[in-house]
Structures are given as structure tokens and as C-alpha cells.
Amino acid sequence: xxxxxxxxxxxxxxxxxxxxxxxxxxxxxxxxxxxxxxxxxxxxxxxxxxxxxxxxxxxxxxxxxxxxxxxxxxxxxxxxxxxxxxxxxxxxxxxxxxxxxxxxxxxxxxxxxxxxxxxxxxxxxxxxxxxxxxxxxxxxxxxxxxxxxxxxxxxxxxxxxxxxxxxxxxxxxxxxxxxxxxxxxxxxxxxxxxxxxxxxxxxxxxxxxxxxxxxxxxxxxxxxxxxxxxxxxxxxxxxxxxxxxxxxxxxxxxxxxxxxxxxxxxxxxxxxxxxxxxxxxxxxxxxxxxxxxxxxxxxxxxxxxxxxxxxxxxxxxxxxxxxxxxxxxxxxxxxxxxxxxxxxxxxxxxxxxxxxxxxxxxxxxxxxxxxxxxxxxxxxxxxxxxxxxxxxxxxxxxxxxxxxxxxxxxxxxxxxxxxxxxxxxxxxxxxxxxxxxxxxxxxxxxxxxxxxxxxxxxxxxxxxxxxxxxxxxxxxxxxxxxxxxxxxxxxxxxxxxxxxxxxxxxxxxxxxxxxxxxxxxxxxxxxxxxxxxxxxxxxxxxxxxxxxxxxxxxxxxxxxxxxxxxxxxxxxxxxxxxxxxxxxxxxxxxxxxxxxxxxxxxxxxxxxxxxxxxxxxxxxxxxxxxxxxxxxxxxxxxxxxxxxxxxxxxxxxxxxxxxxxxxxxxxxxxxxx
DNA sequence: AGGAGCTTCGT
DNA sequence: CGAAGCTCC
Numbered sequence: 001x002x003x004x005x006x007x008x009x010x011x012x013x014x015x016x017x018x019x020x021x022x023x024x025x026x027x028x029x030x031x032x033x034x035x036x037x038x039x040x041x042x043x044x045x046x047x048x049x050x051x052x053x054x055x056x057x058x059x060x061x062x063x064x065x066x067x068x069x070x071x072x073x074x075x076x077x078x079x080x081x082x083x084x085x086x087x088x089x090x091x092x093x094x095x096x097x098x099x100x101x102x103x104x105x106x107x108x109x110x111x112x113x114x115x116x117x118x119x120x121x122x123x124x125x126x127x128x129x130x131x132x133x134x135x136x137x138x139x140x141x142x143x144x145x146x147x148x149x150x151x152x153x154x155x156x157x158x159x160x161x162x163x164x165x166x167x168x169x170x171x172x173x174x175x176x177x178x179x180x181x182x183x184x185x186x187x188x189x190x191x192x193x194x195x196x197x198x199x200x201x202x203x204x205x206x207x208x209x210x211x212x213x214x215x216x217x218x219x220x221x222x223x224x225x226x227x228x229x230x231x232x233x234x235x236x237x238x239x240x241x242x243x244x245x246x247x248x249x250x251x252x253x254x255x256x257x258x259x260x261x262x263x264x265x266x267x268x269x270x271x272x273x274x275x276x277x278x279x280x281x282x283x284x285x286x287x288x289x290x291x292x293x294x295x296x297x298x299x300x301x302x303x304x305x306x307x308x309x310x311x312x313x314x315x316x317x318x319x320x321x322x323x324x325x326x327x328x329x330x331x332x333x334x335x336x337x338x339x340x341x342x343x344x345x346x347x348x349x350x351x352x353x354x355x356x357x358x359x360x361x362x363x364x365x366x367x368x369x370x371x372x373x374x375x376x377x378x379x380x381x382x383x384x385x386x387x388x389x390x391x392x393x394x395x396x397x398x399x400x401x402x403x404x405x406x407x408x409x410x411x412x413x414x415x416x417x418x419x420x421x422x423x424x425x426x427x428x429x430x431x432x433x434x435x436x437x438x439x440x441x442x443x444x445x446x447x448x449x450x451x452x453x454x455x456x457x458x459x460x461x462x463x464x465x466x467x468x469x470x471x472x473x474x475x476x477x478x479x480x481x482x483x484x485x486x487x488x489x490x491x492x493x494x495x496x497x498x499x500x501x502x503x504x505x506x507x508x509x510x511x512x513x514x515x516x517x518x519x520x521x522x523x524x525x526x527x528x529x530x531x532x533x534x535x536x537x538x539x540x541x542x543x544x545x546x547x548x549x550x551x552x553x554x555x556x557x558x559x560x561x562x563x564x565x566x567x568x569x570x571x572x573x574x575x576x577x578x579x580x581x582x583x584x585x586x587x588x589x590x591x592x593x594x595x596x597x598x599x600x601x602x603x604x605x606x607x608x609x610x611x612x613x614x615x616x617x618x619x620x621x622x623x624x625x626x627x628x629x630x631x632x633x634x635x636x637x638x639x640x641x642x643x644x645x646x647x648x649x650x651x652x653x654x655x656x657x658x659x660x661x662x663x664x665x666x667x668x669x670x671x672x673x
Numbered sequence: 674a675g676g677a678g679c680t681t682c683g684t
Numbered sequence: 685c686g687a688a689g690c691t692c693c
Binding site for chain 2: 150151152155277278280281284285383384386387388392394395396397
Binding site for chain 2: 691
């Protein structure tokens with residue numbers, strides 16, 4: 001069987017054997033070569049963070065042993081260019097078919113398209129499948145056939161589609177294989193803390209799912225506000241790596257819901273709705289990424305490009321270290337640092353604080369999440385940060401500032417969460433735990449706290465932040481109006497064009513992380529920066545905070561004086577309703593090219609669906625074309641490879657290619673479509 | 674009971 | 685902002 005007609009199954013973020021349509025197709029077609037290609041440099045600034053790599057490593061070995069028990073094994077290949085690696089595998093094996101499952105992040109859309117073209121050109125039959133979503137993005141449209149622009153409408157549609165999500169496939173009974181071994185990639189050290197708490201791999205994902213469905217799910221609606229997160233599903237990293245199929249989750253949860261509904265269990269029923277909504281948000285994040293492939297680097301609402309962010313690395317650092325002076329925020333940031341995990345509510349708290357109080361550029365925060373979260377997920381995180389920042393049509397109000405003090409008493413009423421992660425506040429009574437700056441001196445003394453010394457004063461006061469925000473917003477509206485006027489007068493090139501909205505570059509210490517090793521002489525700073533990205537044990541994180549004490553002290557006093565925002569700012573100038581709508585309209589308008597593109601995809605899929613044997617209407621949705629648009633003239637990955645040799649380039653990929661790709665794509669699409 | 678006015682919350 | 689939920693007559 002070697003040589004003749006075997007197929008390659010290209011695993012990526014679908015590290016499971018059950019309900020894996022690409023694998024199933026490979027098995028149906030005969031001998032299978034299961035391949036995983038590790039080419040992190042292709043991800044540019046989104047090189048997976050340490051905890052993500054830790055997870056991946058274990059998940060892959062788990063998958064490998066599953067595949068072995070089915071009669072094959074996982075071939076892993078280190079690469080800087082996935083497409084050429086695929087071609088090498090083809091050459092080495094004489095494979096005649098390639099199967100893989102769709103991804104929807106901007107990079108994968110381009111890369112998968114290239115893979116398809118390159119392999120097809122070699123006479124390889126390429127087919128791809130949906131394994132990550134209930135419905136493909138191009139299948140979910142409004143009455144006019146246009147993509148939705150808000151979540152609620154999108155999700156309502158998903159739940160009332162004329163056809164159900166595909167039923168999960170069973171795992172194959174046996175996989176025939178050709179043997180072929182590539183070098184195994186070796187990842188550096190794991191982390192004891194992580195290993196204790198988490199078990200990567202598809203069978204553990206299944207266990208987590210079962211545990212959740214039979215346990216916390218029924219209370220989900222009641223408990224979801226608690227910061228101590230024993231009631232979440234803990235499925236997100238499993239879902240990110242595709243260790244469990246979202247369709248399986250959906251089906252099992254729905255079954256529970258029906259039985260609870262029959263019993264008249266209102267709370268259980270409601271809990272399922274809420275949980276499914278979070279599945280829906282994940283779904284929506286892919287949908288957004290597909291329809292707006294630049295959403296991880298640019299606000300979707302046009303006017304937001306006129307918002308002037310506070311570019312202050314000191315703020316950024318204090319936030320990362322959990323030294324903002326707001327206990328709930330700091331506790332969250334310490335937990336993130338120590339465990340790579342945060343309850344959803346706390347993610348909202350810390351990111352909202354980041355954007356609204358500190359007014360730092362959201363992409364910095366998103367990048368930090370990317371580097372530190374165990375379930376780091378570009379699409380979900382982009383959606384989350386855009387939501388928090390109010391840069392999508394149904395996002396939070398721009399001018400709303402959440403007060404961590406009040407949120408603290410909501411999500412952590414007894415202060416247990418804060419005390420766990422901020423030992424320096426452990427002895428503070430609950431009454432003051434979320435606002436120590438108001439506590440009487442005697443109370444602080446009794447608790448062993450000296451503000452400004454072992455715990456900081458608030459880095460920015462909420463009322464000052466509110467003032468500064470209102471000011472920035474009214475300035476933004478003015479500029480937006482001015483720009484629109486300029487465009488109407490023809491003084492300026494058309495919409496969405498150019499230069500103007502280059503994203504703010506990541507600060508240097510984040511940039512250091514973007515291109516980790518290529519074993520260069522590590523400056524002392526580099527070493528520290530790199531550590532920033534790692535997940536230390538509890539103790540090291542505390543030690544580290546101690547070490548930083550003195551420099552932070554300076555920072556604090558600096559911020560204190562810095563926060564003198566004019567109190568008399570004319571904040572009454574309400575952003576006018578019509579301008580807001582303009583923003584939305586502009587977004588929608590900008591979508592046209594992608595909508596055309598999507599129509600093209602849908603069409604192509606329909607044509608392609610004649611392809612295969614078992615021609616139920618269900619099958620027809622499989623095996624469609626790769627859902628991508630034409631890449632810009634010079635390819636993404638070429639640019640990134642060039643990047644890697646990167647002579648003294650401290651500037652990031654994004655900086656040098658200010659989101660030009662999607663604009664080019666738009667143009668190309670309107671030409672070709 | 675019931676509704677004006679206030680707060681909270683939302684992807 | 686706008687809907688939903690709350691309070692206070």
C-alpha cells in the first residue's frame with residue numbers, strides 16, 4: 001500500500017479522532033498518513049505562548065497514542081512553511097489526497113488556500129471540512145443573504161437554522177497506515193502547576209465535558225457570576241485545540257436541556273441556554289474573523305481609529321504585574337500569571353479596566369492574553385477585546401467605566417478570591433477588601449498593609465479616568481466628523497484607505513516575545529522579558545513582585561501626579577446618535593467585498609458538493625472548497641519568512657504591514673468577485 | 674396593582 | 685444606547 005494512493009490527513013486544531021471529518025474521509029479513502037506541522041513562525045506576532053505550547057505538546061502526544069491504538073501514528077514535522085512541508089510529505093509518500101478541517105483565523109484562511117492551490121497543482125485531490133463549528137460562516141445569513149453584524153441576531157439564526165448541526169461522527173475503528181517517521185519536535189519544560197490542574201488530550205476533554213454536563217451545568221446560570229471558578233466548564237482549551245467537537249458538546253448539552261425542560265426544571269433549562277450562548281460566542285468569533293479578517297488588529301467601527309489611546313508602558317506593566325491598586329483587577333492578573341487561566345467574568349473586569357481606566361490600546365492587552373492564556377484563541381480574544389472596547393456594533397458603551405470596587409463586591413462578595421491571589425491583603429476585612437484606599441489607617445495597620453509600600457495606591461482614580469475618557473471620546477467624535485467632512489469635500493481619498501489607522505505598535509517588551517529565540521545572544525533585558533511570558537509558580541511570581549517594588553514606587557507617584565485631568569472638561573457634548581449610526585453603516589458598507597466573497601464561497605461550495613459518494617444533503621456540506629479569499633500579491637508566509645532572518649528588525653510584522661492585507665484583499669475580491 | 678423613574682446589564 | 689428589572693410611591 002505504500003506509495004499508491006494513500007491520503008494525508010493534516011491535523012491542526014482538531015486534535016481528536018472522534019467527530020473528525022477529515023480523518024473520517026481519509027480512513028474511508030484507504031491508507032492514512034496523519035501529519036501535524038509545527039510552523040509557529042508563520043503565526044508572526046501570534047507565535048503561541050508558553051502555556052499554549054505546553055498544552056499542544058501534551059495534546060499531540062495524546063493524539064499520537066490514540067492513533068497508534070487505531071493502527072497508525074502521528075507524523076510531526078518542524079517547519080517554517082507549512083505548505084512546502086506538505087509538499088515534502090506528498091513527495092515522500094506518494095500520497096494522492098489531502099484532507100483537513102477548516103480554520104477561520106486570518107492567517108489560516110490564507111495559508112490553507114495556498115496549500116490547496118499548491119497541492120492541487122501537483123495533482124493532489126484536496127478536500128476540507130467543517131469540524132470546528134455548528135455552521136459554516138457562509139451558511140448563516142440574514143433574510144437578505146447578508147452576514148449578521150450583531151451577536152444576538154446571529155445566534156438566534158443559528159438556533160433556528162433549517163438544518164441541524166451535523167451529528168458527531170464516531171471515531172474510526174481502525175486506520176490503515178504507511179509508516180514514515182520524521183524527527184520529533186521537542187518542546188521545553190512543562191510546568192508542574194499546569195500539569196496538576198489540567199489534562200490536555202481528547203479523552204480528557206471528553207471527561208471534562210461529561211463532568212461538566214453532569215455537574216456544574218445545571219447551576220451554571222446561578223453561579224456564573226462568581227469569580228472562584230469551580231462552576232465553569234473548563235472546556236475552552238480543549239475546544240481551542242479541537243480535542244472535543246463543538247457539535248458533540250452541543251448535542252449532549254441539548255439532550256440534557258430537553259430532559260430538564262420536561263421535568264420543568266427552569267433553572268437547568270436557563271443554564272443550558274446561557275452555556276450554549278457561550279458556545280455561540282465562540283462560534284461568532286469565527287464568524288467575525290471570517291467576515292472581517294482584520295478584526296484582530298483593527299476596530300470594526302471606523303470612528304474608533306480616531307480614539308487616542310494612552311500609550312504608557314508603565315501602566316501596561318503595572319497591569320500585567322497585578323499592581324494597579326485595584327484588588328479585583330490585581331488578583332485576576334496574578335491568577336492569570338500563575339495559572340494561565342481566568343474566569344470569564346474576571347477577564348471582562350481586567351480587560352475593561354485596561355481599556356477604559358488605563359485607556360491602553362486594546363491590542364496590547366489582547367497580545368498579553370495571547371501570550372499567557374492557556375486557552376489563548378485569536379478569534380475569541382479579538383471578539384472579546386473588541387466587545388469590551390466598544391469597537392463592534394453591539395459592544396459595550398464606549399463611555400462606560402466599570403468600577404472594580406463594585407464589581408469586586410459583586411463577583412467576590414467575601415473577598416476570598418482577592419485574598420487567595422493577593423496575600424498582602426489577606427488580613428484586610430471584607431468591608432475594605434475591594435477598596436483598601438478608603439480603609440482607616442488603623443485597619444490597614446492591623447492588616448499589615450502600608451499603601452504605597454506593600455500594596456499600591458490606585459494607579460488611576462476612577463473619576464479621573466472617567467473624565468479623561470469623556471474627553472478622549474469627544475475629541476474622537478470631533479476628529480471623526482472632521483474626517484468625514486474632508487472625505488465629502490473630496491479632500492481625502494475614499495473610505496477605509498491607507499496609512500491613517502496603522503495600529504499602535506506593541507511596546508518593545510512585548511515585541512521581544514514575538515520572535516522568541518532564534519538563539520541570539522540574549523541581552524539581560526531579553527531574559528527578563530521572556531520571563532514575562534512564562535508562567536511561574538506562585539512563589540516566583542511573588543518574589544518577582546517584591547523585586548519590582550522600588551521601580552513601581554516611582555511609577556506610582558508619577559502616575560499620581562500625572563492623573564491631573566482637567567475636571568471641567570466639557571463632557572456634556574453627547575456623541576450624536578447619527579454619527580454613531582454612521583459608524584455602523586460604514587462598517588457594514590466596508591463588508592461588501594467580503595459579502596461578495598462569501599457569496600462566491602457559497603457558490604463554490606454548492607458546485608463542489610457534487611464531489612462525493614454518499615450524497616445525502618448532509619454530506620453536501622462537507623468537502624467544499626477551502627474558505628479563503630485570494631491572498632495579496634506577495635504571500636503572507638513569504639513575508640514572515642523574510643521576517644525571520646530579520647536583520648535587526650525590532651519592528652513587528654503588524655507595524656510594517658499595517659493591516660494592508662485586508663484592504664488588498666477587499667480590492668482583489670471586488671475585482672475577482 | 675401598577676407605573677414613573679432609577680439602576681443594571683448586555684457579546 | 686435600550687431592554688429588563690427594581691424601588692418606591
